[in-house]
Amino acid sequence: MAHLSIQQLQVSYGDKTVLHNIDLNIQQGEMVALLGPSGCGKTTLLNALCGFVPVGSGSIFMAGKDITNQPPEQRNITMVFQSYALWPHMTVAQNIAYGLKVRRVPKTEIAERIKEMLEIVKLSGLENEKVTQLSGGQRQRVALARALVVKPDILVLDEPLSNLDAKVRLSVRHEIKALQQRLGFTSVIVTHDQEEALVMADRVAVLNNGHIEQIGTPEEIYQSPKTPFVADFMGADNRFVYAPKITGKAFRLYLPKTSLELHHLIYFRSSAASICKDLDNRNLDGLTLTGTVEQSAFLGQNYRHNVRHGEQLIQADSPDCWPLDSEVSVHVPPHALYVYPHMARSA
Amino acid sequence: MSRTVTMERSSVNAIGRFKLRWGFWGQTLFITLLALAFFGPVVNLLLWTVAESWFFPHAVPNEWGLKYWGQVFNPYSDVSGSLFTSVMIALASVMVCLLVSIPAGYAMSRRSMPWRLAFMLLFLLPQAFPNLTVYMNMARIFYSWNLNGTILGVILVHSVHGLMYSVWISVAAFSAIDPMLSRASRNLGAGPIYTFIHVVLPQATPGLIAASIFVFLESLDEFTGTFFVGAPEVSTLPLLLYSASMEGNYQISSITALILLVPSIGFMLLINRFMRPEVLSKLGQ
Ligand SMILES: Nc1ncnc2c1ncn2[C@@H]1O[C@H](COP(=O)(O)OP(=O)(O)O)[C@@H](O)[C@H]1O
Ligand SMILES: [Mg+2]
Numbered sequence: 001m002a003h004l005s006i007q008q009l010q011v012s013y014g015d016k017t018v019l020h021n022i023d024l025n026i027q028q029g030e031m032v033a034l035l036g037p038s039g040c041g042k043t044t045l046l047n048a049l050c051g052f053v054p055v056g057s058g059s060i061f062m063a064g065k066d067i068t069n070q071p072p073e074q075r076n077i078t079m080v081f082q083s084y085a086l087w088p089h090m091t092v093a094q095n096i097a098y099g100l101k102v103r104r105v106p107k108t109e110i111a112e113r114i115k116e117m118l119e120i121v122k123l124s125g126l127e128n129e130k131v132t133q134l135s136g137g138q139r140q141r142v143a144l145a146r147a148l149v150v151k152p153d154i155l156v157l158d159e160p161l162s163n164l165d166a167k168v169r170l171s172v173r174h175e176i177k178a179l180q181q182r183l184g185f186t187s188v189i190v191t192h193d194q195e196e197a198l199v200m201a202d203r204v205a206v207l208n209n210g211h212i213e214q215i216g217t218p219e220e221i222y223q224s225p226k227t228p229f230v231a232d233f234m235g236a237d238n239r240f241v242y243a244p245k246i247t248g249k250a251f252r253l254y255l256p257k258t259s260l261e262l263h264h265l266i267y268f269r270s271s272a273a274s275i276c277k278d279l280d281n282r283n284l285d286g287l288t289l290t291g292t293v294e295q296s297a298f299l300g301q302n303y304r305h306n307v308r309h310g311e312q313l314i315q316a317d318s319p320d321c322w323p324l325d326s327e328v329s330v331h332v333p334p335h336a337l338y339v340y341p342h343m344a345r346s347a
Numbered sequence: 348m349s350r351t352v353t354m355e356r357s358s359v360n361a362i363g364r365f366k367l368r369w370g371f372w373g374q375t376l377f378i379t380l381l382a383l384a385f386f387g388p389v390v391n392l393l394l395w396t397v398a399e400s401w402f403f404p405h406a407v408p409n410e411w412g413l414k415y416w417g418q419v420f421n422p423y424s425d426v427s428g429s430l431f432t433s434v435m436i437a438l439a440s441v442m443v444c445l446l447v448s449i450p451a452g453y454a455m456s457r458r459s460m461p462w463r464l465a466f467m468l469l470f471l472l473p474q475a476f477p478n479l480t481v482y483m484n485m486a487r488i489f490y491s492w493n494l495n496g497t498i499l500g501v502i503l504v505h506s507v508h509g510l511m512y513s514v515w516i517s518v519a520a521f522s523a524i525d526p527m528l529s530r531a532s533r534n535l536g537a538g539p540i541y542t543f544i545h546v547v548l549p550q551a552t553p554g555l556i557a558a559s560i561f562v563f564l565e566s567l568d569e570f571t572g573t574f575f576v577g578a579p580e581v582s583t584l585p586l587l588l589y590s591a592s593m594e595g596n597y598q599i600s601s602i603t604a605l606i607l608l609v610p611s612i613g614f615m616l617l618i619n620r621f622m623r624p625e626v627l628s629k630l631g632q
Pocket of ligand 1: 042
């Protein structure tokens with residue numbers, strides 16, 4: 001049985017429904033990432049888990065117990081807030097001790113656990129500092145320590161890295177992951193950064209407009225996105241509309257198990273595409289098209305080219321810089337193509 | 348060569364000194380004027396407290412002496428009694444105002460509260476009418492409740508007046524608190540009351556202290572309401588001041604005014620000690 005089970009959860013603000021029929025099961029010790037663009041309802045889902053927003057319908061079970069309507073203080077789900085929400089009138093140690101004091105843990109044990117926690121988050125020696133005097137990274141670790149010290153059933157983190165600068169972000173990302181593996185806590189981490197989700201999570205749930213589009217391991221999400229949205233969000237942002245009638249010299253699609261009589265939406269990553277002078281006389285599987293180079297940009301490892309094919313513009317990477325206005329062929333192998341039926345046309 | 352250099356330098360110095368002097372004198376003049384504007388009346392008041400007689404054309408008193416201090420502090424005068432009454436009434440008014448404005452301010456700081464603005468305007472209502480009308484009507488109502496001439500009646504009058512400040516300041520103080528702070532507290536297992544005491548209240552304390560100072564000072568100075576509701580049974584320092592001034596006894600009224608400063612400054616110093624962040628953080632423990 002799942003540790004945390006969310007069933008058909010629906011949450012609204014007024015008459016605006018923000019979460020639609022969310023189903024999510026989380027196992028003990030697992031780290032699940034909620035990934036989605038800003039405003040898709042990630043924070044709202046965490047707030048519903050913690051009891052900060054009322055649930056419209058559906059239910060939340062924690063270790064088999066229905067907690068849907070429990071007040072926040074009775075759930076043992078702690079949160080690392082996006083803004084950290086540390087109490088400015090308390091020191092680092094007082095912030096961390098708060099949850100233990102509320103739980104009436106004896107003083108000596110509180111002192112021990114704070115000391116242990118400070119070591120874990122590498123803040124030893126700062127216990128009597130005011131939290132207002134800490135750097136962003138340090139505040140974040142206080143917030144983490146404060147949430148972890150009470151041994152929550154689930155730790156939820158709301159975009160924990162978004163307020164940190166790029167360099168600190170990478171190291172904190174590793175620290176949180178290492179900590180999770182070492183202490184084995186169950187957690188839900190919210191992010192809008194696909195790389196963060198892939199690196200940190202055991203499983204990723206992609207959220208769009210209050211719906212879960214796909215749940216799976218990072219590999220599944222990255223390699224076989226189930227919907228156009230997931231493909232796009234995971235970096236396969238080249239969108240190509242396939243219409244059965246337009247074939248011939250300029251364009252060719254060979255795919256096993258795909259009917260070429262229907263309209264398709266095809267997504268692929270620019271890095272999966274290759275550019276050649278002329279592929280015409282080879283019959284390669286996958287997508288082959290010709291077009292004109294409109295623009296190229298140096299990315300470091302290679303060049304990214306904008307290639308115009310009729311009305312459609314696609315991007316393809318190549319180690320060579322192709323001159324502007326040159327006619328080229330672009331090829332994408334079948335395993336890198338994500339093909340979806342194009343509802344609007346083929347219906 | 349070296350001589351010209353020194354000469355140049357000294358002339359530069361002279362200009363610098365001139366500028367400095369001008370700046371110095373300008374500043375001195377400015378500060379003196381400012382001080383006169385602020386403290387002129389106070390100096391006059393201080394002179395009166397040590398004058399035994401002072402007639403019109405003279406710039407300073409004709410006779411100096413502490414005779415009137417003796418009068419004020421003799422056991423038969425009611426200055427010390429009035430001082431005590433004044434301070435007690437002021438402290439009690441602060442208590443009443445805090446008791447009302449802490450819950451009211453907290454409730455009205457929440458966006459979700461219906462009729463929020465209407466309630467806030469309600470506390471301004473007494474101020475919308477001329478003071479005199481309000482106090483005369485209060486006196487009439489208090490008369491029928493047997494509150495006229497009682498300390499309690501005066502405390503209530505001062506509180507109604509003080510509430511205007513304290514409620515509005517408290518609403519501002521509570522509104523300024525990040526709602527995530529109490530959310531974090533609930534999240535870590537604290538109930539709403541524990542959260543209010545340990546997170547919300549310490550955060551609002553500076554504002555509440557400012558409100559208390561206002562109420563205290565206003566109460567200490569209040570005359571009209573006390574006159575209508577309290578006099579003659581309740582005698583506060585401003586009432587004493589009034590009767591002394593009416594009798595033309597500038598010495599007594601000046602000394603009384605000076606005494607009135609003592610609790611004001613004392614209260615502010617006391618409060619100032621509590622305003623320190625360390626103390627505030629102790630409150631939050
Ligand atoms: N308190 C609120 N009242 C009304 N609408 C809200 C509130 N909080 C969030 N929303 C709306 O709900 C949607 C989801 O918000 P949120 O969960 O914060 O998104 P995310 O965290 O994924 O960026 C947004 O469209 C937002 O405008
Ligand atoms: Mg958010």
